[in-house]
Amino acid sequence: MTEPLPGPDFVQLLDPAGNRVQHPDFSYSGTDADLAADLRDMILARRIDTEATALQRKGELGLWAPLLGQEASQIGSARALRDPDLIVPSYREHGVAWCAGVDPVDLLTTFRGTGMTEWPSRPANFHFYSFVIGAQTLHAVGMAMAQQRDGVVGNPEPADNGATIVYFGDGATSQGDVNEAFIFAASFAAPVVFFCQNNQYAISEPMVLQSKIPLYRRAAGFGFPGIRVDGNDVIAVRAVTAWAMERARRGEGPVLIEAYTYRMGAHTTSDDPTKYRQSAEEDSWRAKDPIERLKTYLTRVGAVDAAWLDAVAAESDALAERMRTGCLALPERGLETFFDQAYADTPELLLRQRDEHLAYEASFEESR
Amino acid sequence: MTTMTMAKALNAGLRKALAAEPKALLAGEDIGKLGGVFRVTEGLQAEFGRDRVIDSPLAESGILGTAVGLALRGYRPVVEIQFDGFVYPAFDQIISQVSRLRFRSGGTASVPIVVRIPYGGSIGAIEHHSESPEAYFAHTPGLKVVSPASPVDAYWMIQQAVAADDPIIFFEPKRRYHDKGEVDLDQQSAELSLFSARVVKPGTHATLLTYGPMVRTCLEAAMLAAEEGRDLEVVDLRSLSPLDDAVILESVRRTGRAIVVHEAVGTLGLGAEIAARIQQNCFYELDAPVLRVTGYDLPYPPSKVEDAYLPDLDRVLDAVDRSLSW
Structure with missing residues (x-):
């Protein structure tokens, strides 16, 4: 599949060289100061990601799923949300989590193995990370159906309305669950925005193995709009997501957004992309880096300067330091603390097994 | 007291649950206008509206997956899987999501979903319409699995399942849908907790442990055995996960003999788990090995031979003979 060119079918508002460009249907009404805030979020999200990758390399995390290269898709979409919207991530949405207010140290719990996804800082409108592809x-869609029944969709006062956004990748679009989600959403006009980050690879499998047509065009077959946006252009992502969410909040049903981007790093820290893609391809995408293009634009218009960038760099250094310290300080729990967490009403058998486990462990203490 | 079929009792129980709990809702294929292929939900959409009795697209994983989202937002979905053999497309959502979300959330998230599944054979159906997949779910931590055997239990257990905060797989013995029994619709509360077993016929010589469609079969076997002077106890397990060990073990300690009866295939079925628990806890009280009468280890066979495949009176009584003559 050839790369899309900017045009009506590929929304771009900031080109890779950092120039603002026009689109017939979409524009961005925010200020350059708003965009500077987005740039800060993107820089911090990248730092969260690189720090977690480093922690994995040092043996402190079992695994990490890097977002490197997808910062504009994640920050641009997340910053188009507001209460009472609901956010459903997959497992790579560290930038979305950041915008939702999740402490990056909490993210590490899951990848360090000290807990599941019970992050104390997780806000109620941000769903748990989900590792089965597409299940979320x-x-x-179920949450969006709940919003319909809760009366938060299609009210005359726009501020009363909410919708749900769900994140998934290009590989997920081959899953039955995603296709069933499209059908349920369409049939019930559920207020849900399907935000697909097409980062070109499902581990090693290229996009062309998942689809012979551009992903956004699949939506037409399900009976709702699909739109492709430059996923490395935070301005365009923000504008398109804002439009789709507002449409859903009004009660006009689902939209599929294909954010066309690139996973600059590995699928996870266990992956080796050199086995399945060429460095020339990686170089071509590096030239489209989402952070660099926004930095170029904002520097040129004078919205940010070297001092501003230094301050954000210092902030990200401090955040990284806090992640390192926080990771090592994550509390570790004994197995016995998990026995009462599988059920609301724990069966007696499980409590007996917990006691047996404790007695077994204690038998070693005594013999020492 | 009202005499009604199990299907009507389930309908009455669901109606009461929907009236009592505004967050309860039903979803499934053909459950609205048609009232379900077994008419268990008949009239409920007309009474409670299309937002609460939802005709779902024909996609079982979609039904369960959307139920998860609704449950996480405070609703209590009761979903219908049309036939036992159609639950497998939803298996991933049930095993990987429904059963685990509480655990994944550190015990904070609740997914109080009831999955109603008509199950079992003896209705002369084609393939995929006569299966007994309960052991898969009983094997899965985070789920609870129950099965009523009578109209009165069906009426109460479905209400208790809707009120429970854990996800519950609710197996309905479809061949007993049209069996009649007495139900007191004015009674205020259930006699037993949802997870209790019940001695449905006391006896002294041996214990038949069973559930769902086989309870009636075992009661009939016990009546026949009585004519030969054999006094059999019949225990209706009602809950397959968790198992009510107290009732099971107390009965077997008293009789010294146990026979587990189920339609599902024998290997790694409920009977295997029950036999293991009995031998661990009642080793010195046993007068005979724990026996099992089950479906054979085959895919469910064509209907012309299902009578030979399924446990029946004679196979149960044959096992009783073997146990008592040990």
Whole structure:
């Protein structure tokens, strides 16, 4: 599949060289100061990501799923949300989590193995990370159906309305659950925005193995709009997501957004992309880096300067330091603390097994 | 007291649950206008509206996955899987999501979903319409699995399942849908907790442990055995996960003999788990090995031979003979 060119079918508002460009249907009404805030979020999200990758390399995390290269898709979409919207991530949405207010140290719990996804800082409107590919898209449609029943959709006062956004990748679009989610959402006009980050690879499998047509065009077959946006252009992502969410909040049903981007790093820290892609391809995408293009634009218009960038760099250094310290300080729990967490009403058998486990462990203490 | 079929009792129980709990809602294929292929939900959409009794697209994983989202937002979905053999497309959502979200959330998230599944054979159906997949779910931490055997239990257990905060797989013995029994619709509360077993016929010589469609079969076997002077106890397990060990073990300690009866295939079925628990806890009280009468380890066979495949009176009584003559 050839790369899309900017035009009506590929929304771009900031080109890779950092120039603002026009689109017939979409524009951005925010200020350069708003965009500077987005730039800060993107820089911090990248730092969260690189720090977690480093922690994995040092053996402090079992695994990490890097977002490197997808910062504009994540920050641009997340900053188009507001209460009472609901957010349903997959497992790579560290930038979305950042915008939602999740402490990056909490993210590490899951990857260090000290807990599941019970992050104390997780706000109620941000769903748990989900590791089965595409399964969460159905949960999101169910949540959107709940919003319909809760009366937060299609009210005359726009501020009263909310919708659900769900994140998934190009590989997920081959899953039955994602296709069923499209059908349920369409049939019930559920207020849900399907935000697909097409980062070109499902581990090693290229996009062309998942689809012979551009992903956004699949939506037409399900009976709702699909739109492709430059996923490395935070301005365009923000504008398109804002439009789709507002449409859903009004009660006009789902939209599929294909954010066309690139996973600059590995699928996870266990992956080796040199086995399946060429460095020339990686170089071509490095030239489209989402952070660099916004930095170029904002520097040129004078919205940010070297001092501003230094301050953000210092902030990200401090954040990284806090992650390192926080990771090592994550509390570790004994197995016995998990026995009462599988059920609301724990069966007696499980409590007996917990006691047996404790007695077994204690038998070693005594013999020492 | 009202005499009604199990299907009507389930309908009455669901109606009461929907009236009592505004967050309860039903979803499934053909459950609205048609009232379900077994008419268990008949009239409920007309009474409670299309927002609460939802005709779902024909996609089982979609039904369960959207139920998860609704449950996480405070609703209590009761979903219908049309036939036992159609639950497998939803298996991933049930095993990987429904059963684990509480655990994944450190015990904070609640997914109080009831999955109603008509199950079992003996209705002369084609493939995929006569299966007994309960052991898969009983094997899965985070789920609870129950099965009523009578109209009165169906009426109460479905209400208790809707009120429970854990996800519950609710197996309905479809061949007993049209069996009639007495139900007191004015009674205020259930006699037993949802997870209790019940001695449905006391006896002294041996214990038949069973559930769902086989309870009636075992009661009939016990009546026949009585004519030969054999006094059999019949225990209706009602809950397959968790198992009510107290009732099971107390009965077997008293009789010294146990026979587990179920339609599902024998290998790694409920009977295997029950036999293991009995031998661990009642080793010195046993007068015979724990026996099992089950479906054979085959895919469910064509309907012309299902009578030979399924446990029946004679196979149960044959096992009783073997146990008592040990």
